[in-house]
Amino acid sequence: MKDDTPNLMRTQRLGLLTQHEAIVLVRADCPVCRSEGVGPHSQVTLTHGDKSVVATLYQVTEDWLPVGTAGITESAWERLGLEDGALIRITQTPPPASLAYVRQRIFEDGLTEAQIRAIVKDIVDERYSDIHLTAFVTACAARPLATREVISLTRAMIDTGDRIDWGVTPVADKHCVGGLPANRTTPIVVSIVAANGLLIPKTSSRAITSPAGTADTMETLTRVDLDQADLRRVIKAEGGCFIWGAAVNFSPADRAIIRIERALSFDSAGSLVASVLSKKIAAGATHVVIDIPVGPTAKVRNSQQARELADLFTTVASTFGLALRIEITDGTQPIGRGIGPALEALDVLAVLKRAPDAPQDLRDKAIRLAGAVLELTGKAAAGEGEALAAETLDSGKAWDKFLAICKAQGGVFEPPVAKFQRPVNATRSGRVSAIDNQRLARVAKLAGAPDDKAAGLDLHVHIGDCVQQGDPLYTLHTESIGELTYVLDYVTTNPDIIELTR
């Protein structure tokens, strides 16, 4: 297209860490800016050999970057496979053609399968800026995706990533729709199911809007950042795993979408179903149990919403030949005591080790979900799944399986303990009549979870408990005095997170 000379530049590694975002710095008086018509904040394509990366270009007016040199961030450096001094080509990136479909989605009609596929492909190819991605994500929330669009989105997300075929049936999996703090059933369910000889290649996410995701919790107990080869090895050896889903390339579009949803603290039914099912199907699951907690402060607020979400899951799953069972569960309060990665890990260990003070509600719920998996896969007859799950837990077989999986993943770690602990006490006597999941999650996040693994809170009461004025309701765990002060401010101005009635 253009003259070749001016847009070839010598590269310099900047050691600049920008997370996902690729950035290139060039001198403001650099010929490439003129010949390509790019200015500060332009989207450009960096090409080296057969590899290319879309980057944001910024200009430098000072001498620390030589003229004719392109300064490159770490993620772009690695993706391009550069060595110092290597030449790259810089060209202007036109807006992705599929952006027309995003506009159509905002103003007019739903999209065809081909249009959704074009959007997802451009997302996976990293042609979408944060602005483009956010417009798509928001449009799918403000004007909810039709069922056929969710099916198209799911298929496109599967097809643009890797997919495993285990060569056997059933392959089990489970997922919780979330919105409930603590509720860390996954490691227990996986251990019970795998101990019964089933394959359950469960990958987990980090927190999106919550104080901890299963991957955050399990990271305090074992290595979770394993790749697809490790996943295959661990599953072949032990049947189950606790792996962070990011390093395996299932549904890569989902990562980009979730990053935006995290920044906005929301997700929508359609993108949730596509996200969950695309990852399950790509991981080779054939039988999946979905837990939908319902409560006034959970993600799903009432049984009407739960039924609609369950219907969407069921319809989309059946299109892909996936056997699905929905469990609608109590979402009025947290399950377990700990809220935050390490504190939740301690609950999981207590249940698996059958500790006398293990949280009963977490044990009950894990047994219910594991029982559902065992029945759905035919491992237990209808109505007998829970008994088999309880037996697997009580016999120690689940604990043995848990340890075996952790060892296969790289070892068993001790969860960290936070430097500072401070109880939050009841300001009057009464009976616990309600717990606000969302504000309690916010307390745990203000305390530092999930970035500080040991941070969060330990909940001492459940709905129906009677407390005296001065009794501890929960204990804050933080790694710094600063955070402790900060979270105490919030707690003091929100005395009704745990509601007490006389």
Added chain:
Amino acid sequence: MKDDTPNLMRTQRLGLLTQHEAIVLVRADCPVCRSEGVGPHSQVTLTHGDKSVVATLYQVTEDWLPVGTAGITESAWERLGLEDGALIRITQTPPPASLAYVRQRIFEDGLTEAQIRAIVKDIVDERYSDIHLTAFVTACAARPLATREVISLTRAMIDTGDRIDWGVTPVADKHCVGGLPANRTTPIVVSIVAANGLLIPKTSSRAITSPAGTADTMETLTRVDLDQADLRRVIKAEGGCFIWGAAVNFSPADRAIIRIERALSFDSAGSLVASVLSKKIAAGATHVVIDIPVGPTAKVRNSQQARELADLFTTVASTFGLALRIEITDGTQPIGRGIGPALEALDVLAVLKRAPDAPQDLRDKAIRLAGAVLELTGKAAAGEGEALAAETLDSGKAWDKFLAICKAQGGVFEPPVAKFQRPVNATRSGRVSAIDNQRLARVAKLAGAPDDKAAGLDLHVHIGDCVQQGDPLYTLHTESIGELTYVLDYVTTNPDIIELTR
């Protein structure tokens, strides 16, 4: 909140041009990252004295940035008023509280005046990232703003910026909803209206999705990047002006919103009305004419849409006591010949100088709109505005006023001429039956407009003209062979932009 020591850092000016975005670079092993819990791509607040800026933090692992030093981009450096070595405080920026209202707008109901005001204030205070801004902009498009929300948004956008009271009535203004290439009536209308002794403090924008905005065009003829003091001076001296709206602080939220809409190539009726009227009211206008071109490839597609938009403009304007007149005009084809900043400027000059080959359609439309302004303000009786406008033009008074305004703004320039010109010829004989405004605009943009001032195209035909095979339909103007090749590719694959029927 936190210990004071680790988050105070010495600053270093990087000479890094990033347009609007503030960026701070720190070493990855820097204590501030640990104490504040920030990682790459975190939003942080930089504070120096009583000034603060929200910035994106990136981490550096290499020695070119010393430990304990914060590298600062130019825009942040200037906004903080720093000198080299000055100390700044870096703290984590919590997500803006008004983001809850953005989520509410996406999933539930419309917003109250107070909620919209909170969002607009956070936008003006630069607390919104591109992701936050895009979610708001998209939500207001996908679930259109109710009239009362548009009124609230308009009021919030006025109140968060500067506002001029000229102390007289009437103060005129005009605006074209756009979507039509060329159509550069503003400089002519302003010259006619000001020549009749009226105040018309017109500020203009650069192109959002088009090949040129009035500010882009006028920049080839005079200085347009003037501030509010200049605006007052020019208006007091000459009555009219051709000033780029960005340097005057009217409706600053609008700038951020338009930047997002530009990246997405859309705007929505509600945000359009709020954007236009907030700027007019802030500039002190009391009488405003709005031009809505209607055509199958214009921004407004049919008379139904035009009526809805006109109603919204009228309702919102009357809430603010603004006298408004809507002119619904022909939007089936470009007005004038040139498409692109300098080429449109040449059309404007031809009409003002009464050149024999001046485009008649541009002259007619400018007279119609100027006539509407003269009637709305009472300068002409009903039905007599166009005659007065034509007389002002034909007598040379408009041209004299144009030159006087340009001189007051800093001089009269000669528009640049592009290096390369190439005609695009009719591939067969026939009558021009339709012109696709959008694809023709795209041709002009691919040729380099509006960034290359001289780039774009000159249109030689209008609907109804008969052409022979080989006759030039339009001439491409580009600054590089690369762009010429690129745009010819597009033209060749889109031979029906100008439709010919036998």
